[in-house]
Amino acid sequence: MKKNINIYIKLAVLFLSLGFVVCLYLKDKKVSYNKSLYVVPTMFDDIKDNSVWCPTMQLVWNDVKTNLAKQDIKFVDNNSFAENLNKESFTDEMISDSYYYKTYGLRTISLKNEIEKSINKKFSQNSDILNEFKWYKDKSDAEKEEEYIFYSMLYRKFNFLSKFKKLENGSFNNSKDVSYFGVTNNKKSSAKEEITVLFYKDKDNFAISIDTKEKDKVIIYKNPVGNNFNEIYDNLKKNYKESETHDHLGANDKFKMPYLDFKVLKSYEELKNKSFMSKDNKEYIITDALQTINFKIDEAGGVVKSEAAIGTKAISSGNMESRTFYVDKTFALFLLEEGRDVPYFATKISDAKSFQ
Secondary structure: OHHHHHHHHHHHHHHHHHHHHHHHHHHHOOOOOOOOOEEOOOOOOEOOOOEEEOOHHHHHHHHHHHHHHOOOOOOOOOOHHHHHHHOOOOOHHHOOHHHEEEEEEEOEHHHHHHHHHHHHHHHOOOOOOHHHOOOEOOHHHHHHHOEEEEEEEEEEEEEEOOOOEEEEEEEEOOEEEEEEEEEOOOOOOHHHHOEEEEEEEEOOEEEEEEEEOOOOEEEEEEOOOOOEHHHHHHHHHHHHHHOOOOOEOOOOOEEEEEOEEEEEEEEOOOOOOOEEEOOOOOEEEEEEEEEEEEEEEOOOEEEEEEEEEEEEEEEOOOOOOOOEEEOOOOEEEEEEOOOOOOOOEEEEEOOHHHHO
């Protein structure tokens, strides 16, 4: 009996030790970010082959501009990011409240706790960036330094009306062994009927829209034309207006799309440590400007999550034939809320393999 008790004690110690190790691992585990995607703060900034945009940085910039600077935020040197952000091309009136959360205030632990509770309650999500900022325990210290933080999160999960099928791997531009989903049989299906053709010129020049249960639309534009997401989206709309038919995929039509799954972190060195004057002639400096964009799309649907935060501090003066809709070359993807004119997410992909 005594021997059995000793065995139980040893097992208990072993399990407790393993549990402690697991807890340490989870505590220290950090998000792995993809470094191949170029993040832009607005749809008007020039993009590269693999680029992504989400309006969270614009939302926090708007709050800095409205509530702190109370005028356009201008730096001593010319700054294209700041110039485009000052245009406020995306505001909170352009997206439903259920899609985002934002707030600002003195950089205190109490505000950090409030943000964490709010995003958990609204989205069941945790922050990936709040721990990157300095926080004051005492409000008086934050007031003394006049350190503020402006924060936003956008979170949206969408589900296709019909689940697509996982397809055989194939090529994408110059990459091989890329994972795909879609529908490629020569039969009518509900999945095909849920895809609207916005325009179709040939297999390498088309745009489609996929319906979702949430009424959002997933818009895919193959071989997009434009130097920035705004130009690409304008060209898409122009081709849509010039197209004579906007039908659904027919029995002979085929569609495939690469799986995407990426997380990116952008520290805006272009904005960091830049000073600006407020309308009441006070000088501030941007101490930090961070943005994350996580995106995933598969045969069932997808999800987008983005955070952005700006830290500031006061400083002293100073169609029947068979058509193929294979998204196997460079494409742009937008997410658009029903009834809205401006999308709330955009990405351009030239190397799908790197983001799977």
